[in-house]
Each structure stands twice: as C-alpha cells, then as structure tokens.
Amino acid sequence: MKTLFSGRILPLFILISCGQPPAVVSEEPKIKQVSTFDVALDRETQSKLESQFDAVLNPQNLDDWMKHMSSKPHHVGSPWSKKNAEFIAQKFESWGFETEIETFEVLMPFPKIRKLELVSPHHVSLQLREPVLKEDATSGIRKNLLPGFNAFSADGNVTAELVYVNYGIPEDYEELARMGIDVKGKIILARYGGSWRGIKPKVGYEHGAIGCIIFSDPKDDGYGRGDVYPKGPFRMEQGVQRGSVLDMPMYPGDPLTPGYGAKPDVKRLEIADAPTIMKIPVLPISYGDALPLLKALEGPVAPAKWRGGLPVTYHIGPGPAKVHLQLEFDWGLRTAYNPVAKLKGTVYPDEWIMRGNHHDGWAQGASDPLSGMVSLMEEARAIGELVKTGWRPKRTLVYAGWDAEEPALLGSTEWVEFHREEIQEKMVVYINTDATGVGFLGVGGSHSLEKFINEITVDVMDPVQDVSLQDRLRARLRVSENKDAEREDLRIYPMGSGSDYTAFIHHAGVPVLNLGFGGESSGGSYHSIFDSYDHYKRFNDGNYVYGTTLAKVNGRLVLRLSEADILPFRFVNMAENIGSFIESNKKLAKAVEKKTENRNKLLDKKAFTISGNPKKTYLPPKRLSLVPDFDFTPLDESHKRLEVSAWKYEKALAGVKKGFLSAEQKSQVNQLLREVEQAMTRSDGLPRRKWFKNMIYAPGFYTGYGVKTLPGIREGLEERNWDETHFYILEVAKALDRAAAKINAAADILKAS
Structure with missing residues (x-):
C-alpha cells in the first residue's frame, strides 16, 4: 500500500499501577550514552555474523522472485494470491523455518x-x-x-x-x-x-x-x-x-x-x-x-x-x-492467506522479533508490495544460510507475508486481533517493509528504537554513493538546511497508518519500525496495472541494489535484536521526541486561540464584507467559539519525570559490565523494556475510535495515513472539542508516568547488578 517520498515514507530520519507521582523531580545527571555493543553485544562476534549474512545476499533472487510473483494479478481472493502465498511458504520452509499458512475469512x-x-x-x-x-x-x-x-x-x-x-x-x-x-x-x-x-x-x-x-x-x-x-x-x-x-x-x-x-x-x-x-x-x-x-x-x-x-x-x-x-x-467473504514462518530461539524462545511485508497487490503489484516482499525473502534466506553453519538465534524470529493489506490492512490486522494476548506477552519488535525504491532510507517507528536504528545506518553503505546510509541522508538534510542535520541521532518519523505496522503499534502497543528507500524513485504506476515488472525494471531499482541493501539493514536489525543480552530500547531520544510533540501541541493551542481572536475581530469590524468583491459571492467565515485556557502543567511534569527516568536508565546501563547480569535479571529487565510501549496505551482508546489505543501516535481522523502526535490532544484542538483536549492532557500525562515507572524499574535492576 505504501508509496515512498511522494507518498508515505518520509526521510529517515502494559501497564503498571502508579500512585500519585512525586511533585518534585530531582535531576538525573546526563552522561554520554553507550552503544549496544558496549553493554549487550560482542562486536567481533556480531560483525562476523553480519559479514556472513551479507556475503550470501544475491540480487538475482530478488529479480527472479519479483518476475514470478508479479506475472499475474494477485489481489486477495485471486488464485495467484493464494499461489504466491504458497510459494512464499515453500521458500520459508526450504530455508529451515517452521512454516504455516494461517487463513482468515475477510469481507472484500x-x-x-x-x-x-x-x-x-x-x-x-x-x-x-x-x-x-x-x-x-x-x-x-x-x-x-x-x-x-x-x-x-x-x-x-x-x-x-x-x-x-x-x-x-x-x-x-x-x-x-x-x-x-x-x-x-x-x-x-x-x-x-x-x-x-x-x-x-x-x-x-x-x-x-x-x-x-x-x-x-x-x-x-x-x-x-x-x-x-x-x-x-x-x-x-x-x-x-x-x-x-x-x-x-x-x-x-x-x-x-x-x-x-x-x-x-x-x-x-x-x-x-x-x-x-x-x-x-x-x-x-x-x-x-x-x-x-x-x-x-x-x-x-x-x-x-x-x-x-x-x-x-x-x-x-x-x-x-x-x-x-x-x-x-x-459483497463476499474471501480467504486471506498469511504465510508465517518461525525460527525458534535458543535462549529466549518466548521473545519474538517479527518481520513482515504484504504480498497482495491491486494488480501485478511489482513495486507495491513485491519490491519489499522479495527483499524480506532474501533476508530470510540469508538467515537460513547462517543456520546451516550451526548458528541459532537467541530469540525467536518470525517472518510473515501478509495477504489483503491493500483493501484495509486485513491480513495483518486480523492476525494481530486473533493473537493479541500472545503478541502482547511475547513480541519484542515488529519490523515492517512495503514498497521500496531508490535513494534515501526512510525510517519511522517507535522512538525508543531511534538510537538503535542510527547505530545500524552508520554501519551500512549506500550502494551507489561511497558513504554510509546515514551520512548520505545527513548530507541531504544539510543541503536542505534542515536543523536536525547535526543532531547526534537522525530522527525517525512518528507513525500514522498505511501499512501493516498499524495493528501492532496502535492496537497491541508493540514497538515497531517501518523502513524503505525513496526520494529518487519514479512514481506514476501506483495501484495501476502498470505497477509491473517491466515498469520496475526500467524506472525503479532495476538491478535490486537498494532492495539488497534494505535486506542488509533489516538483517542487522533482526540479528542484533536476536542476540542482544539487554534489548536495545533507549528512552532519552523517546523523551526528547515526546517533548517536541508536547511543545507542538502547545503552539497549536496558541495558534487556535490567535486565529479565533483575529477572525472574530474582523467579523466585528465587517472587514470580510467590506473587502469583498461585490461582483462575486464570497461570504464571511463563521464566527468561532472562544478558546479556553489549557493547563499543560500535569503533562509538563509527567514529561519531566520521563526525562529523569530515561537518564536514570542510561546511567544504570552505562554501569553494566558484560556478563555480570544473571539470567533472571536479564529476563526481568527485558520484560520491563518491552512493556514501555504498552504502558503508553489506553484500553478505552481515542475519541470515537476505541480500537486506536496508543496515546502518543495515531493516524489522523481527517488525514488517514498522516500521523497525529498526542492525538487525543491535537485533534481536540483541531476539531475545537475543548473537553476532549482537557481530558487527554491528563490521559497522556498518566501514560507517560506509566512508561516512566517501567523505565525506573528496569534501571533499578541494572543498578543492583
């Protein structure tokens, strides 16, 4: 479903009960943040593993599989969609994954x-x-x-x-x-x-x-x-x-x-x-x-x-x-076929790292979705080659090819809804891809993973320019005079909707990443019969160098998440991004107030009527209701507590020595880290849409794909529903306190080790 820079990929960048939080927050000293390799991974062992992974990647496989799977229309309910699902499942099975095709009966x-x-x-x-x-x-x-x-x-x-x-x-x-x-x-x-x-x-x-x-x-x-x-x-x-x-x-x-x-x-x-x-x-x-x-x-x-x-x-x-x-x-029910493959972990079998891409298309669907699907398949094949050498993942790896994404994210949403309890208990991260092209790496997702993805993009080279993916994007940001160009970690964008990550982050509260290349891709075939193998070969990533590079990025994500003794969630960046969302909502509140005052003054002075062209109908706009004062203090205080917790965790993490944590301590810490995203959900969800439970991100009620940050607050302001605005200021504050409590608990375990 996803388009790239012309559409939905932008540049790269649960619950714990809390008593009344303290009114006074003591500052936690800020320190230099350590890397995942400093505390959770052996660099030499991991680098060797990733080099072995890279060595077996073959762009010709991507070409062969795309040509085959895009040879006929493959929408949900079509014979070729079923054939493609069976083809994907057979490949997963041949690479050593335990594979099944799970079906759902969906309206289409x-x-x-x-x-x-x-x-x-x-x-x-x-x-x-x-x-x-x-x-x-x-x-x-x-x-x-x-x-x-x-x-x-x-x-x-x-x-x-x-x-x-x-x-x-x-x-x-x-x-x-x-x-x-x-x-x-x-x-x-x-x-x-x-x-x-x-x-x-x-x-x-x-x-x-x-x-x-x-x-x-x-x-x-x-x-x-x-x-x-x-x-x-x-x-x-x-x-x-x-x-x-x-x-x-x-x-x-x-x-x-x-x-x-x-x-x-x-x-x-x-x-x-x-x-x-x-x-x-x-x-x-x-x-x-x-x-x-x-x-x-x-x-x-x-x-x-x-x-x-x-x-x-x-x-x-x-x-x-x-x-x-x-x-x-x-108006019939059609069978959606989701091939799902698992490689059981040896140390943490009940902690899942999941990858997914949809396989259905509106017609031939070469770019959308098969460019991402064949990259995922080659990534899974390379994982299988590592297994042949005797390596096994510490955590369980799950690979999925979703059906029926195009009509309404049907395959992935039904899978999440059906398995929701198990997902919330076991899922560490869901990593999504969709249509991918050429140019710059776009990454969106949970901001607790922002530092982690930056560690990876600096390690993977652009296939055309002789620089890392991160350096190439940083150069682009400098040319465009983007103030974030010099930020230590390049930002990832917050998640709205438009692809299969939606049910994971917005409904189940699972941390997600969404990745793809774009910015230099040629559009024009989107959702038409001309989204074909011929079009992709001529005008997109015809030699699959970017598709192969995407496999390198996602392969590193999967391998490092699998092998890290302490999961690489980091919360300083998360707190900083949430702080920017709070400030943005404050500015919106002031802008709404100013717009209201200005319009009503002009109406009082009949300025719209006097300045209008009497030969044309152009009526004055409607008078706007007065905007009340909004007290953001509870949210500011909760955010401050979150910042302190984030730095407390960083300090505790920096003090950890490799190999000194017991298995029980690792398990306890990782469980808490996985629950932070869920802590920022609310069981009753958002106004008029209970299904969307994340208090930090949501697709806009009147934008669809486009994200709204702190959506309960932002859409209350945009739709001039003042009661909702007041209510969700308090609800978001509670969500941040729940997250801070999880982070504090993890830090306390690390400090005690």
Whole structure:
C-alpha cells in the first residue's frame, strides 16, 4: 500500500499501577550514552555474523522472485494470491523455518457494475479502462484482474449535478461555504492528493454529497511531473489509481469483525451496520476520463491553488454538468492467506522479533508490495544460510507475508486481533517493509528504537554513493538546511497508518519500525496495472541494489535484536521526541486561540464584507467559539519525570559490565523494556475510535495515513472539542508516568547488578 517520498515514507530520519507521582523531580545527571555493543553485544562476534549474512545476499533472487510473483494479478481472493502465498511458504520452509499458512475469512467487495456517464449538458460515456501497451508484457492480462475501483464504496445508482471540490478535505469545504456552494444532493469530483483517498468521500458524505468521483490530476501524478508511461515513468492518460476507501482511521481490518480475528465461526456485524464501510458510491477515474467532466462544469472559477494540470479552466459548478454514477459489488467473504514462518530461539524462545511485508497487490503489484516482499525473502534466506553453519538465534524470529493489506490492512490486522494476548506477552519488535525504491532510507517507528536504528545506518553503505546510509541522508538534510542535520541521532518519523505496522503499534502497543528507500524513485504506476515488472525494471531499482541493501539493514536489525543480552530500547531520544510533540501541541493551542481572536475581530469590524468583491459571492467565515485556557502543567511534569527516568536508565546501563547480569535479571529487565510501549496505551482508546489505543501516535481522523502526535490532544484542538483536549492532557500525562515507572524499574535492576 505504501508509496515512498511522494507518498508515505518520509526521510529517515502494559501497564503498571502508579500512585500519585512525586511533585518534585530531582535531576538525573546526563552522561554520554553507550552503544549496544558496549553493554549487550560482542562486536567481533556480531560483525562476523553480519559479514556472513551479507556475503550470501544475491540480487538475482530478488529479480527472479519479483518476475514470478508479479506475472499475474494477485489481489486477495485471486488464485495467484493464494499461489504466491504458497510459494512464499515453500521458500520459508526450504530455508529451515517452521512454516504455516494461517487463513482468515475477510469481507472484500468485487465490482460487478461500474458505470459513469456525463448526461448533461451533453452525453459522454466514460472509458473506465486502462490500455494494453506493447512495452508492458503484463498490461494485456485481463483474467482475474480487478478494474479500477475503490474497495468498500457503497453500492449506488445516482444521478446529480457535479461539484469540483479540489482535494475534498475539510478546509476545501470551508472555502466552498464562503463561495455559497453546497454539495448536498450533489456528486463531488475530487482529485487525488492532500489526504488519504478515503477522507474525500467521508467528508463529502458528512456535507450531504450522494456520490464521489476521484481522479488523478496530471499536475500531481502525470505529465506535470515528467514523461508518462511507457516513454517515462509517470501516470499515463488512462492510468487509474485503485485503492480502499474504508474508514480505516476509525478501525482497520475486516469491517465486520472489529477487535476479533475473522475466523469462520466469529460473530460478524451486518454489512449495513459496519461503521467503516463508506455510505456513498465512490469511483476512481483517470485524468483522461476526468477531462470531459471538468470541461462541462461552469460556475465560479476555482481558486489558483485548486487548479490542476489539465488543459481546461477549472470551474467548480454546481452544474451544468450532471453525471450518472452506478456501482454494484459482490459483497463476499474471501480467504486471506498469511504465510508465517518461525525460527525458534535458543535462549529466549518466548521473545519474538517479527518481520513482515504484504504480498497482495491491486494488480501485478511489482513495486507495491513485491519490491519489499522479495527483499524480506532474501533476508530470510540469508538467515537460513547462517543456520546451516550451526548458528541459532537467541530469540525467536518470525517472518510473515501478509495477504489483503491493500483493501484495509486485513491480513495483518486480523492476525494481530486473533493473537493479541500472545503478541502482547511475547513480541519484542515488529519490523515492517512495503514498497521500496531508490535513494534515501526512510525510517519511522517507535522512538525508543531511534538510537538503535542510527547505530545500524552508520554501519551500512549506500550502494551507489561511497558513504554510509546515514551520512548520505545527513548530507541531504544539510543541503536542505534542515536543523536536525547535526543532531547526534537522525530522527525517525512518528507513525500514522498505511501499512501493516498499524495493528501492532496502535492496537497491541508493540514497538515497531517501518523502513524503505525513496526520494529518487519514479512514481506514476501506483495501484495501476502498470505497477509491473517491466515498469520496475526500467524506472525503479532495476538491478535490486537498494532492495539488497534494505535486506542488509533489516538483517542487522533482526540479528542484533536476536542476540542482544539487554534489548536495545533507549528512552532519552523517546523523551526528547515526546517533548517536541508536547511543545507542538502547545503552539497549536496558541495558534487556535490567535486565529479565533483575529477572525472574530474582523467579523466585528465587517472587514470580510467590506473587502469583498461585490461582483462575486464570497461570504464571511463563521464566527468561532472562544478558546479556553489549557493547563499543560500535569503533562509538563509527567514529561519531566520521563526525562529523569530515561537518564536514570542510561546511567544504570552505562554501569553494566558484560556478563555480570544473571539470567533472571536479564529476563526481568527485558520484560520491563518491552512493556514501555504498552504502558503508553489506553484500553478505552481515542475519541470515537476505541480500537486506536496508543496515546502518543495515531493516524489522523481527517488525514488517514498522516500521523497525529498526542492525538487525543491535537485533534481536540483541531476539531475545537475543548473537553476532549482537557481530558487527554491528563490521559497522556498518566501514560507517560506509566512508561516512566517501567523505565525506573528496569534501571533499578541494572543498578543492583
């Protein structure tokens, strides 16, 4: 599902009961932080192991496997998706892993009727079909191919005037309201971008729209960026971006089984009662099909920032363009096949290090997801080669190929929901990959792992430039004058949603990392039939040097996590990042207050009316309710306690000598370290979405993939729900105190050793 720098990968960078925390916090002295090798790993032994791992990696395997698995459409429920799952499982088994294919029965609608036509002021039947290209060997395959559609759109047969709504996000509707334009009873036309696609029909429905059409604008995703396929990599005139519009910010996974694994005997909601299924029909189209619709619109000319790259004046409507949209789906259960492979640990068999990547695609799915999948497979094969030499991991390694990620993270979410208790008891870290390309390493995840991933990126060389991955990214940050370029550890980004890490971090409270290369990859094939082997070979990582490098990075993550006597979670960076989230929310609170005061003053002075053009309708904005004072003191004090705990742990860790901890002490410390992330969850979750339990990160309710840090506070401010803002300031403070208590307990054990 993931795109890279043009989409969802950005640059690189439970519970313990607490009494009333102390009001006064004594400073813990800050010291130079030690490395994982200083306290938990033998550098010589580990370096030899990693060199052996690197030596067996073979880019040709990635090429062979991608060509094979992308040779046919492989969406969930298709014959080739099952075949690919069996192929992956057979490979895992041959490499020495104990392997099974776990299945779930998930709702997945397949399109039966797709019809879109302009009926006024003249008639045009739209093509709704991607062409066959002689330059792309698999573009002619139509058997078992899903046409361009949006999964979990409602059935519908509607005819109405058309309104162009730009990206269709909340602020666009504020602009429409000022222009006196109402979408109630209308069909909206939105362009991809500005948010995750599912937000567009969601917000449209909230404003009364009865249908939604989403198109790829060439300014964002076509000839406005470069030559189009097959001459160049970018989206061609009839290329369509498929995708899900399930309301995943409420909860991902099977919409009929929230919180429970979708096994055959589980109780299911009725489709009509599932809150995440879209309530209006939604259809994606190409910019070639969008052009006659835009040409037929009149009404106000769109604001400059709403105008795209098509050769037409962008009008908003409504009308005189009127369209007929008819969609009907087969709402059946499909079997999702998750191959899961385990290599049992010799010392800590009940501590799991997990890797995952999805194997299903919307069509051929070469880049998304197979570029990441074949890298994971080569990584697992290399682990298997180490086992042949007599090495065995200390901790249990788990490798998974998720099915049904594209429709709604179905395969991974159902697996986490079904195994949640065991996952929370045993899982150390989940490491995710998805589509990967070329350029710079992007890393997101739990900030307790920020220092650890920085230790690894300085040890792995860029396959093109003769510098480490970290040094190359640091150079890029310097060129762009990013203030974090000189930070000792480059930042990793906080996690929203969009790939299979979601259920682990947001629902189960498992620490995660999400990795992939991007920044120099050529887009344009995303979720179309042209995300093919031919496109990937010509315009992406065709020699698989970055895919192989990704295997080196993830292999080191897995091997070091497996072998470390003390798990490499570190909390100074975590506390510093959380501090920045707190400050960001404080600034937002002040900005909301200032915006409210300024707008209301201008309304009192009738400034909007006086300054307006009398020849155009442009109404004053609505008056805003007054913003109360927010007391961030409890949160500031909790954060201070977290900082002190983090430095207390660093001091205790620095005093540990290798080999001096007993097995029982190691077990106790590692158990506490694993529970820190879970300590920052809340069983009742976030407002209107109990499934999302992490108090530090969440996907935005109105952004979809994009992260909201301290989401209960931030979205309370953004949505002007002051009671929620007050409440979650206190809830986040409690979460930080729970985390600090875990860290303190771990530090006390180390100090006593």
